[in-house]
Amino acid sequence: MAKELKELTKRSDNYSQWYNDLVVKANLAEQSAVRGCMVIKPYGYAIWENIQAQLDKMFKATGAQNAYFPLLIPKNFLSREAEHVKGFAKECAVVTHYRLKASEGGNSVEIDPTAKLEEELIIRPTSETIIWNTYRNWIHSWRDLPLMCNQWCNVMRWEMRTRPFLRTAEFLWQEGHTAHATREEAEEEARKMLDVYVEFAEKWLAIPVVQGVKSEHERFAGALDTYTIEAMMQDGKALQSGTSHFLGQNFAKSFDVTFLNKDNKPEYVWATSWGLSTRLIGALIMTHSDDNGLVLPPKIAPIQVVVIPIFKGDEQLYEISQKLKPVINELREAGITVKFDDADNKRPGFKFSDYELKGVPVRLAMGGRDLENNTIEIMRRDTLEKENLSFDGIVQRVKDLLVNVQENIYQKAKKFRDARIYECDDYEEFKTRIKDGGFFLCHWDGTPETEEKIKEETQATIRCVPFMFEQTEGIDMVSGKPSKQRVLLARAY
Amino acid sequence: MAKELKELTKRSDNYSQWYNDLVVKANLAEQSAVRGCMVIKPYGYAIWENIQAQLDKMFKATGAQNAYFPLLIPKNFLSREAEHVKGFAKECAVVTHYRLKASEGGNSVEIDPTAKLEEELIIRPTSETIIWNTYRNWIHSWRDLPLMCNQWCNVMRWEMRTRPFLRTAEFLWQEGHTAHATREEAEEEARKMLDVYVEFAEKWLAIPVVQGVKSEHERFAGALDTYTIEAMMQDGKALQSGTSHFLGQNFAKSFDVTFLNKDNKPEYVWATSWGLSTRLIGALIMTHSDDNGLVLPPKIAPIQVVVIPIFKGDEQLYEISQKLKPVINELREAGITVKFDDADNKRPGFKFSDYELKGVPVRLAMGGRDLENNTIEIMRRDTLEKENLSFDGIVQRVKDLLVNVQENIYQKAKKFRDARIYECDDYEEFKTRIKDGGFFLCHWDGTPETEEKIKEETQATIRCVPFMFEQTEGIDMVSGKPSKQRVLLARAY
Structure with missing residues (x-):
């Protein structure tokens, strides 16, 4: 894997x-x-x-x-x-x-x-x-x-x-x-x-x-x-x-x-x-998602939190498990889906990559030193940021982080999208820029002929007349005829 | 309806x-x-x-x-x-x-x-x-x-x-x-x-x-x-x-x-x-189910409790509804599916029949007199028994009744079935009695020929070699050959 x-x-x-x-x-x-x-x-x-x-x-x-x-x-x-x-x-x-x-x-x-x-x-x-x-x-x-x-x-x-x-x-x-x-x-x-x-x-x-x-x-x-x-x-x-x-x-x-x-x-x-x-x-x-694999929103992820003990031998596994058990139980009681992965036939690094690939939003890992220091490592999948935290209060921290990841990936996607919504009034410019993707708000004369021409020449289609932008009259960028509204043009799956 | x-x-x-x-x-x-x-x-x-x-x-x-x-x-x-x-x-x-x-x-x-x-x-x-x-x-x-x-x-x-x-x-x-x-x-x-x-x-x-x-x-x-x-x-x-x-x-x-x-x-x-x-x-x-309609086990019924106010005019409906609301809320909070039917275009008697037809396990009804007397009528669908009870403590009573109905219909079905499981060693007797239904425990020689003959002559099939009865050796009732076990014979859907 x-x-x-x-x-x-x-x-x-x-x-x-x-x-x-x-x-x-x-x-x-x-x-x-x-x-x-x-x-x-x-x-x-x-x-x-x-x-x-x-x-x-x-x-x-x-x-x-x-x-x-x-x-x-x-x-x-x-x-x-x-x-x-x-x-x-x-x-x-x-x-x-x-x-x-x-x-x-x-x-x-x-x-x-x-x-x-x-x-x-x-x-x-x-x-x-x-x-x-x-x-x-x-x-x-x-x-x-x-x-x-x-x-x-x-x-x-x-x-x-x-x-x-x-x-x-x-x-x-x-x-x-x-x-x-x-x-x-x-x-x-x-x-x-x-x-x-x-x-x-x-x-x-x-x-x-x-x-x-x-x-x-x-x-x-x-x-x-x-x-x-x-x-x-x-x-x-x-x-x-x-x-x-x-x-x-x-x-x-x-x-x-x-x-x-x-x-x-x-x-x-x-x-x-x-x-x-x-x-x-x-x-x-x-x-x-990113080059490391899936990034899933916590609210829909099949596994919301993965907990990985890092251990040598059964005794240490037992100690770490005992320490983690109350945390896992508390998270589960709060309705959070937790996977505890203590498989001994896969190395921690392999597990880390695997759960990154699978987009698990939050990862907890605990090893021998953490046990000594009463700490735990927490990683968020969206930014891949890691922190070593005090073990106390970790349950609340995980809950907060799940909310935070959910909000963060939404804002990130929204920022990405908003930066790629363009108004465009020039068809030549449109033909060039559409190749790089994005949503284009363009005036359209309302005829199927213009719609068809745009599709043939650029593979872009009218996705919709959007509700979210104020509509103004204008001139169709292709036909030069009057237009009542801007429509959303994009190449689409 | x-x-x-x-x-x-x-x-x-x-x-x-x-x-x-x-x-x-x-x-x-x-x-x-x-x-x-x-x-x-x-x-x-x-x-x-x-x-x-x-x-x-x-x-x-x-x-x-x-x-x-x-x-x-x-x-x-x-x-x-x-x-x-x-x-x-x-x-x-x-x-x-x-x-x-x-x-x-x-x-x-x-x-x-x-x-x-x-x-x-x-x-x-x-x-x-x-x-x-x-x-x-x-x-x-x-x-x-x-x-x-x-x-x-x-x-x-x-x-x-x-x-x-x-x-x-x-x-x-x-x-x-x-x-x-x-x-x-x-x-x-x-x-x-x-x-x-x-x-x-x-x-x-x-x-x-x-x-x-x-x-x-x-x-x-x-x-x-x-x-x-x-x-x-x-x-x-x-x-x-x-x-x-x-x-x-x-x-x-x-x-x-x-x-x-x-x-x-x-x-x-x-x-x-x-x-x-x-x-x-x-x-x-x-x-x-019975001649009045469905009888559903509470654990699987889409509506577990129906609550029917019996009222003349909006004012009385309001009063009764106010009285019932905390009960309904409490039942719902306990995970019980409650339908409150205050439709004014159907008479209570019609509603009663309709919910009987639909097999709703428990019915509560409250009218003006109940309001005065602090009582409520409760009916269980399985036996159609009605009781007029004090309003106080009704939530617990409903919960208990749901458990009771679930158990009762199981016992009733079991009693019915157990009374119709017969041992039978005589094929002529079998041919007569199978017409009235029932499960017959009969010795079978293990051959498809006998199985086929029984099916052709009686439309009964071997449902299974049952696990629940002690097995003894015997003589196949059709062929007269030795048999290792009794099998369950019945006509089937």
């Missing part, structure tokens, strides 16, 4: 390779035998479990309930909403048969041609269609509204170029689907869930995000508005980290979902959907 | 219909648009979440970690283990294409024939094959063992006759997959996980189970031994509620997974797998 660590590519040498290396070496995930699908290893999955646990609480606090809808969707459902099918048909995995049989000779299996489905089924790329087909039977009157369901599940989009966490054929996510009596309420819900995503990204993952609304071209297939949170990675590229959609009455109309309003008249239901996926783990890696 | 409740079929009229009714009327699940696949509704899913939360803790306490492996499995993987493919090939959903395109005319979509997969992929019916293919790269030396992963996921088995929870094409489950250095350790692990299942079924779900080992014919496809827990439903039929398999070296050999032992010699790895699914919710329903 110490050897493997050495081989982690430096970010400055090849950012993309550094990312791929780190995912594998930190034991987060690996490619599987199935094209584009990854295995999420226990350490990576533990991060996902922590993400789930916190988000799930936040969703439930808004009144959403979890449910489960089928993996497979009848092919014809997809066609019902015209934009939706355009968006997803090209990347659907299709189930055509429901049985295999022994092939002649008997050494392998082949499709049983007599077991062909009458109608093909697709593996859900997202579940609006099957859920709205179900909601039709659940919603009759205004009293049944709002209806707010979330599901944690796997989805599949047959992407041609995949990268672990960032873009995989199968991924894990949550998808919320809500139904409302009025347009206003649905719009408010879509914005409220975006706020939940913002809070989660910033307070828990320590990732500063820009909130905004997508251009028509970048909208979710079937939405009237897509709200997004966009994070900046260390290479200055954007990563869309969560989206919330105001779907209007599109799916209600496609699946005939109406309710009787208070005047007893039928109306179509208003909808939202909102989703966030294992992609977020990619964002987490690329926002905070 | 009161009306719907009335329409719940009586168990004595039609047990099967009662079950189907109850699943729908208690809002647990419903059929989806996809054959054999159900929608698990929020109330049903909340039960599953509680099952997951508790089991997950128990798994982690044994050292297992969660991970995630791909949904899709290359077809050829299935063929590698000869028994495994026989067991699952006939019920596999097969993905053959990865893209749809607009059909001519443009109103629908059809398969894009140019997007045919080189090798078909199957939707996992269980994940031994893809996991052991992955373990090959994770296991090198004895130091990498034991390796214990669990995953919570969906699986698919194309069953022809389906029933909600009991048998569905898609279902949710957990599957644990462990790798060990020795045969003994793997066998111990398989038994240990069976113990976890027993503890969970009995202590949490209040379902008494018979533990045992399956006959060769009933084993998991690819296992050397399958351990099982078998529960008795109210109609006397058995329901297999969880299985743990000792897989020997079968999958290690099929996927070439070896490790260097302490003598630095390569050996094949020893394996187990163990799984428990949403089927358990069916067991829960059919063990405890």
